[in-house]
Amino acid sequence: MFEKLKEKLGLKKKTSIEESSFEDSLTTGLGKPIGDLDEFTDDLKISLLEADVSLATAEKLSDNLKGKLKGKRIKFGEDRDKVLKEAVKSTITDMLKIKIPNLYSMASSKSPFIILLVGMNGTGKTTTAAKLAYEFKKRDHYVVIAAADTFRAGAIDQIFIHGEKLGVKVVKHQAGSDPASVAFDAVSHASKYPRSVVIIDTAGRMQTNKNLLEEMKKIKRVSKPDFTILTVDALSGNDALNQAKMFDEAVGIDAIVVTKIDADTKGGSILSLIYELKKPVIFVGNGQTYEDLMEFDPNWYIKNIID
Ligand SMILES: Nc1nc2c(ncn2[C@@H]2O[C@H](COP(=O)(O)OP(=O)(O)OP(=O)(O)O)[C@@H](O)[C@H]2O)c(=O)[nH]1
Ligand SMILES: [Mg+2]
Structure with a gap:
């Protein structure tokens, strides 16, 4: 690595x-x-x-x-x-010194605990949503996924299939419908259950697409997430920082998941993300299975880049 x-x-x-x-x-x-x-x-x-x-x-x-x-x-x-x-x-x-929030303990102190996932196309939002669902289910939470990517063809099916495999509830509407209302319904559903966690999967945003950015702000306003996570692809290198700045300005992010570190990545963008944006990298995605979500550990990172 x-x-x-x-x-x-x-x-x-x-x-x-x-x-x-x-x-x-x-x-x-x-x-x-x-x-x-x-x-x-x-x-x-x-x-x-x-x-x-x-x-x-x-x-x-x-x-x-x-x-x-x-x-x-x-x-x-x-x-x-x-x-x-x-x-x-x-x-x-x-x-690299920055406080890394403990998402699992945060989710245990509020129900429903609402997580919003945002990021550019193909950076790993849906996969990360499924990995998180797996982790929360393992910790005895009632997990609800909101299929709020109503934009890309096939996106609803993709997350629905993950939900079936994982045995977690997926709240979905028709393709092309209002994603904010999907998120709202998912939160309403989760509110009936103790220890519930809502994971909102959203559509990939191009940096230039104003409408999609406005839509994402609306999802955030309506669903009032407790924690907003940005996914960036480790392979995007230096552009990861630009993406993170853009998303943070547009919607505000709490933490970052750097995906695909198992691919042949150089890894340096993690340092700039933390140092320049002052946002914690909370997890890294190191594979395509549900287990492949690692809590980010600065010591592990330093060991992997220097020793
Ligand atoms: N190797 C590897 N592949 C990953 C990882 N995370 C996601 N992927 C793959 O990256 C591709 C895109 O992942 P998605 O989760 O669909 O990305 P997305 O952000 O939801 O994409 P859009 O919905 O199109 O915006 C898929 O083929 C995933 O299997 C990871 O940590 N490692
Ligand atoms: Mg997706």
């Missing part, structure tokens, strides 16, 4: 250091200066950009790294490459 970024940030290449006598460090105990970092950070920035990290995030990472290493000396017995690698790791760790 994230092989490209790992390979880049593995920092395998030996970095140069001005040779100075170790006698100094032995007598003073202060070690050698870490040396000029420009070449290292320039290479790092290029690696980050190649791995789908945005320019702004790559530059910030590089600045933060320089700040962290300012005045740092390499002590006798210490390896400069290792010091640099640990510094990159801890810089990324700091940039």
Whole structure:
């Protein structure tokens, strides 16, 4: 996973250091200066950009790294490459610091708990809706899926089939009908049951399609979700950040699910999403089966891109 970024940030290449006598460090105990970092950070920035990290995030990472290493000396017995690698790791760790909400415990404290899924075409909304339904059912919730993608031909059938496989209720209207009213009906139905969770699957939005965006705002107004999730496809690379900004401005999002990380992705967009948008990545989709929804763990991510 994230092989490209790992390979880049593995920092395998030996970095140069001005040779100075170790006698100094032995007598003073202060070690050698870490040396000029420009070449290292320039290479790092290029690696980050190649791995789908945005320019702004790559530059910030590089600045933060320089700040962290300012005045740092390499002590006798210490390896400069290792010091640099640990510094990159801890810089990324700091940039990923954001509170990740616990959706499962949130859903246990309100019924019905309403989740709205939004995102561009094909990013994995319907699959993620089914995966979430599976997880909530496993946790003894009464799950209702709202088939609120009334726009794309076949979308209602697609989610209905998932509902049958999972044994969860799917509220649907006819194709072409008002998606907000589907969502409303699903919430009304769920209100009759304790520990209920409503998952609203919506139609894919093109960034440019104003009508569909307006429709999504209406779904949100009518269904009053407790939690709005954006799905982005890890394969969309740097565009994921643009999509997330656009959706956040248009409807407001609480968290992001990055899908298809099992495909040959570079993974860098996760860092820019969290750092620039200041929105948590809550889950990652790592396959097409219902079990393939992983809670996002920053430590796991860092391990996968560096170690
Ligand atoms: N490998 C992999 N494929 C995924 C993942 N999530 C979704 N997919 C696949 O991506 C394709 C699109 O997924 P959908 O869930 O239909 O996407 P959508 O956002 O609902 O698409 P629209 O309704 O057309 O906007 C399907 O073939 C899914 O099986 C994932 O985590 N990994
Ligand atoms: Mg869909």
